[in-house]
Amino acid sequence: MSRPGAVIAALGAAALAAIFLSLSTGPASVSVGQVLDALSGRTAAGTPAETAERIVLSLRLPRALLGCLVGGALSSSGVAFQALLRNPLADPYILGVSAGAAVGALCAALLLPGDAFLPLPLCAFLGAALAASAVFLLARRRSGVSRERLILMGVIVGAFLNALIMLMVALAPPGRIPGAVYWLMGDLGLGTPRRVGILLPYVAAGTAVLFLLSRGLDLMLLGDDAAFQAGLPVEKVKAAAYVTASLLAGSVVAVSGLIGFVGLIVPHGARVLVGAGHRRLVPAAFLMGGTFLILADIAARTVSPSGELPVGAVTALSGAPFFLYLLRRNGGAA
């Protein structure tokens, strides 16, 4: 196997190990043997082991899978934005896409009656797509879309949407959006089998599209003009990747809130391991992002004796020093 192939296989093994670790960690003590029994369905009914099985299968497994999907989706989305903008600082947050998704989800929670979970992701996709289109249209000029204008418009639209989020949370009737503050800080506690099932097709399809666009993303690294001259239909690839990356980010915001830093730092880490070619980078970043978020969630659930921390706080706390480490390791070339 080639070195990048071996690295991707190792990352896959690491993701599985992280999921397993997540299944055996938590306030209720569940032994490794009980986890294995639960996964293989060998537990007898009416025993204490059945409680352990229920904890593993209906609480911890959906949460671990959700972490994997969310971390993977944010990282793939970050890879695409960084290539599109040829800017190592781009990610769904900087571009206002995540904020758009959050506004969409909050609108659904505030305006729709009752338990509005089902339309929530849909409204978040809409919010992300609207924010992405607004950024794209505002940045567009007759000569095309320049990277600099795109990121500038992303920052402006993002700042505006963040202000909207604060207003909505501050002015919402008491009890209308329970857990909104926690959700805004990023939370994987909403992982239920149903939600994992709703999210899975979006993340799978989005990541697959980015993988299929990988040669186009490679060429985008040359810059718009050189990619055009090398034979790439630049505007089409840009639009397809931009929409896909936005929807990936939007769909995960609906389920897990605003989790920062993953989409920014994981692509850099993955590039150190497998290089900048997207055919290897997209799968590597997905697996690495999934593993990273599961580990961050384990930390968020276990470090504080008084309860859970928001996972977004953990990713930012551990992500910032990791980012500095990467920059130093690469001598500033990351």
Place this chain on the structure above:
Amino acid sequence: MSAALFSARGIRFRYREREVLAGVDMEMREGEMVVLLGPNGVGKSTLLKIFSGLLSPYSGEVSLLGRPPASYGRREMARLMSVVGQDLPVDFPMAVEEYVALGRFPHQGFFGGRTAEDLAQLERALAMTGLLEMRRRGLGEISAGERQRAAVARAICQGAKVMLLDEPTAFLDIYHRVAFYEVVTRLKEECGVSALVASHDLSLCAEYGERIVLLSAGRVMASGRPEEVLTPGNVRKAYGVEVACDRNPATGAVRVSTLRRK
């Protein structure tokens, strides 16, 4: 006489209010090596972008093998023409050979892998530009001159019949400048490649270029064989410097030497 590869008639182009090209007429024939000279900002890069279909002139006509550049599909165009621009990517840790291999894109399916032909062209391009030894190094780890050679290698790897090169020797030392012109001459002789090179290298152009087109004030000021174009009067008018022009005793090519301002 070989057929016209591309021709430009009355090309005008402006960036906002500033008119850069004010009616350029030029023609290039198959298998020709033409050097485009002119002071900074005269519109050499703009003209190359118009030829590659990246920019459209607001008046005038461009035709590539009898058709306007915009009528070609992206891949079809890239199989016909490769371009080395002035900006070189450094932001991402891509290996030299990966970067050079991107030149094969127009010959591959959108999702397809590398064929034996792709690999052969990659090896040839790396060998011609002297990059075999540093093929696995990252673009960020090599010098500006080496990156420029990698950009030329990518264009060679593209295997097009026409190459447009925008100041491809700007960062190169004298050894690699000579090597660049030797490579372009070899491609012309062995594969019938035509090249249009924008440059500031007056003496080297005179040595290797078959024809020189000198741009000044948005128009073609002079066009022809090096000894016809590179005269003290033309150089003074285009660049505003005094030069002496004589013949290189070893090769007989025009030699341009700058004179100190009094």
